[in-house]
Amino acid sequence: MPYLSLTDDAAEVFLGAPGRDLDENNPENRFSLEWLDEMNRVLEEAGDAGKPVILTATGKFFSNGLDTDYIAANVGDLPAYLDRVHQLYITVLTLGAPTIAAINGHAFGAGAMLALCADHRAMRSERGFWSLPEAALNMPFTRGMAALVRTRTPDATATEAMLTSRRYGGEDAVAAGIVEQAVPGDDLLDAARETARARAGLVNANQTTIKRGLRLPLLADLHTPTPPTLL
Template identity: 80%
Template sequence: MPYFSLHDDAAEVYLGAPGRELDETNPENRFTLGWLDEVNQALDEAVAAGKPIVLTATGKYFTNGLDTDFIASNFAELPGYLDRIHQLYVRVLTLPVPSIAALNGHAFGGGAMLALCADHRIMRTERGFWSLPEAALNMPFTRGMAALVRTRTPDATATEAMLTSRRYGADDAVAAGIVEEAVDADALLERGRELARERASLVNDNLATIKRGLRLPLLEDLNTPVPPTLL
């Protein structure tokens, strides 16, 4: 389950179980309803700590995105489920502290988009891909998700990523403007903490106001309810 850990330099929010390769109840850190609640709780604690936030995980996955099992068995609830995911994106986009996503492993679909919500992004080398597999899976993007990718990556990257489902390793993700740095696995978390330390003086409520102004059109798209006719 997601959890919060306080470090001298950062408030760290982990998207999966502590110190495990797999959480047997959610091994890929998918967006289950319980997971969404737990991430929001961890973010509550992180914001209260008054430090920059590092968003990361342990093991093979950063997060594999949507809970496809839930969608398959609760298809009528899909619009509301997606609205909840959009609200998580909105929250991360408007945190009142600097945010750094440290991608420890695979970030696919909704998980790849969650990484884009952070102010700064770094990604480990050797293992893990960032990818939007929707085209390959015959799945559409919501209005909010399309706006998120379009505004948080260069146009050529958004076009390639959304239309081809390309998998980007760390070096390719840097070249494409998806992340800012590729970092050796052993140094990933420490680099995230270093970035947090460099931005510690920026923590204040005004930062959230600035972020809302900077990202207002995107936030409006994410706050638009998903229509039942999406699929």
């Protein structure tokens, strides 16, 4: 489950269990209902800390996205489930603090989109991929998810990523405009903390006001309920 670690530089939100390389109950940091509940609680606590917020994880995965086992067993609940995922994106997009994603490993699908919600993104250079596998899996994007990718990456990148399911390594992700930095894994958190220190003076409620104005059309798309006819 997600947890919060407070340092001098930032409120660090880890997407998996503390003290483990892999969470035995959710090794890929997928968006289970319980995970979403805990992530929302941790983000609220992080937002109250008065520090920049870093999103990261340990082990092989940043996040592998949607809980496909839950979806397969609860197809009728898919629209409500996706709306909860959209709400998580809205929360990160409008936090009253600078946000930095430190992408430690694979970020696929909804997990890749979560990373896009951060204001600044750094990715491990020597291993791990950022990818949107929906086209390869014959899955659609919701209106909100399509808007998120379209507005948070360059048009050519959004087109390639969404239509081809390309896997981007760290340096490729920098070249494509998905992340701003690619650094060795041992330096990843330090790079994120350096960015946090540079932006520490910007933590205030005005950040939320500015972000809502900057991202108004995207937020409107994410607030749009997912139709039952999506699939």
